[in-house]
Amino acid sequence: MDAPVQRPSLGVLNLHMGEKNFRLSRYAPSEEVGAFIKHYWIVSWDLTHQAPYLQDVVPNPCVNLVVEPNKTFIYGAAKSKFSYFLQGKGLVFGVKFKPGGFYPFIKRPVSALTGNPLDVKSVFGVEAAALEQAILSLDEDTAMAHVMDELIRGKLPEPDPNIPLINEIIDGIQEDRDILKVDDVSERFHMNKRKLQRLFDQYVGLSPKWVIKLYRLQNAAEAVDTGPEPDWAKFSADLGYYDQSHFIKDFKAIVGATPEAYARRGQMTGV
Known part of the structure; x- marks a missing residue:
């Protein structure tokens, strides 16, 4: 430690x-x-x-x-x-x-x-x-x-086998950027979609759909932080969005600014 x-x-x-x-x-x-x-x-x-x-x-x-x-x-x-x-x-x-x-x-x-x-x-x-x-x-x-x-x-509960399983699933979502929807998670981990959703509600507190969205939009913010401003239309498509407007809406809801505004702020602060 x-x-x-x-x-x-x-x-x-x-x-x-x-x-x-x-x-x-x-x-x-x-x-x-x-x-x-x-x-x-x-x-x-x-x-x-x-x-x-x-x-x-x-x-x-x-x-x-x-x-x-x-x-x-x-x-x-x-x-x-x-x-x-x-x-x-x-x-x-x-x-x-x-x-x-x-x-x-x-x-x-x-x-x-x-x-x-x-x-x-x-x-x-x-x-x-x-x-x-x-x-x-x-x-x-x-x-x-x-x-x-x-x-x-001093307060540890009994080991729970669902914790390693959930972390394996979430690590997979985080690392595999081709996972864009809940069906992708169900197929990869051979788990019924309903069971997956119940497990996340009980243990994680967010739905699998929200977890996927958080990581993909975190990926987007990190891409802006660490590189040149991307082609937003292509970028949103790569993240699984059917149109750029939905990507902009979700990005703003979670990050607090549109992708373009967030990129400009990073440029102004020298990031």
Whole structure:
């Protein structure tokens, strides 16, 4: 648990520009906890005497436990970007559960968490204020990760065979850009479409269709961040859209700007 996790953008928009304003670190959990947890993440910043910074993040299909002063909650997967306003000096500690990894802790559909964050005490038996003190009072990232790892270790549920299955499916969606619709997932993993949808509702909190859309649009945003502005008509067709207008609508709904506006913003910030 001492080594930082390698850092792909994982939906952090304009990461290159963002890293000029904050530090993002990710740490792997212990092996036992790692059956349920993807990683611990820490965002810290010191913008004292500097302008505030607004960071946008495209969601992943994961539940997060977020520890920050007076705002500590467990959040379900979202369907649109999340924006965080950084000002002054601060730090936020987070736990990113594996897709499906939070369900065994509560044994009820994770879809109910969307828009309805959970109090940490109801799941881990610790008051939010006490957890904030235990984590945020520490100076070392690894010490924070260790304290959280020990807390979760004491509350681990029984292993659930559906978690590796769900992660295999979601990894397939993320890595194979030819997966553009739910039928593609059903065929690849030899699973009935209805069963797939029920599994995602219960364990992930988002439908397979939404997960595909999130990753394809995240791919689109990353393409703009890392290269020249593409041919949008061809790009939208490659993502499985029948017409460019639907692609623009979905991109704006999730990223918060049209593809062209997002590309212009990246150019202006030097990304």
